[in-house]
Amino acid sequence: EVLHFSSGQIEKHFPDGRKEITFPDQTVKNLLPDGQEESIFPDGTIVRVQRDGSKLIEFNNGQRELHTAQFKRREYPDGAVKTVYANGHQETKYRSGRIRVKDKEGNVLMDTEL
Structure with missing residues (x-):
């Protein structure tokens, strides 16, 4: 089933329960039957929600x-990983290897330079 809205939004409903929504800005959101979501933005950014x-x-x-x-x-991309708890x-x-x-105030508690 394909639904067209006056806003330009298009929804495709598939027999297996999946839904694909295309927004006017060309963002595509896929909704899976198990509750997962995937959004693909025009700039290539992909967001997956578990x-x-x-x-x-x-x-x-x-x-x-x-x-x-x-x-x-x-x-x-350079291999650095930043985690905020x-x-x-x-x-x-x-x-x-440096850590x-x-x-939370930004004060350095530890800095290992190799």
Whole structure:
């Protein structure tokens, strides 16, 4: 079944329960029967939402970001990984092996330089 709305939105409903929604800006959202969602934005960014609420964002510049109830983590193309925990603490791991930890105010608690 295909539904066309006056706003330009198009919804496709598939027999297996999937839904594909195309918005006027050409963003495409796929809704799966098990509760997962995937949104593909015109700039190439992809957002996947799992049943548990965690979210994986893949940016068109190669960066990836994972959001959970406990933390948000961004992975950079150069190998660096920055994690911000629910309590505000930040941990950055660099490709070199260096690790920097900051408290929620941004004060450095630990910095290992190799």
